[in-house]
Amino acid sequence: MALTRSQSALVEQRLAELSKEVQDNIRKTMPKPADEKSLDRAGAGLDSGEEAVNSVQEEFDHALHERYLAEFRQLEAAQARVASGEIDQCADCSGEIGAERLLAYPLAKRCIDCQERHEKASRGTAAPKP
Ligand SMILES: [Zn+2]
DSSP states (O other), X not given: OOOOHHHHHHHHHHHHHHHHHHHHHHHHTOOOOHHHHHXXXXXXXXXXXXXXXXXXXXXXXXXXXXXXXXXXXXXXXXXXXXXXXXXXXXXXXXXXXOHHHHHHOTTOOSOHHHHHHHHHHHTTTSOOOO
8 A cells, every 4th residue: 555645745744854954964064165265264374283173174074065965865866756656665676665664764765674685685795883
């Protein structure tokens, strides 16, 4: 059974909330334009030690920024799947993902069985979780 209209509306709402959060995060980690950066530095009169700290922070923000952008693309894809009514369809077996799973994790692309199989298959190549 596909999602009911109200379940699909709930998933859509969750996706919209997540999307807003991610867009906020994207804005917060947005790299500064180069000229603004040099103005900052000239203005603050940083020595080379402080510059190094800044560039570590920038790299960190950059990595986060990339991650948020990737998340945003996933959210967009999920929103398109809600719009086309495919959100409940497993990418692997074309079975149902299930409303409960989608509401807990709106970015789910696989049913729980396929997800477990997928995780087992990719284990070993993936970095160990802390
Ligand atoms: Zn499946």
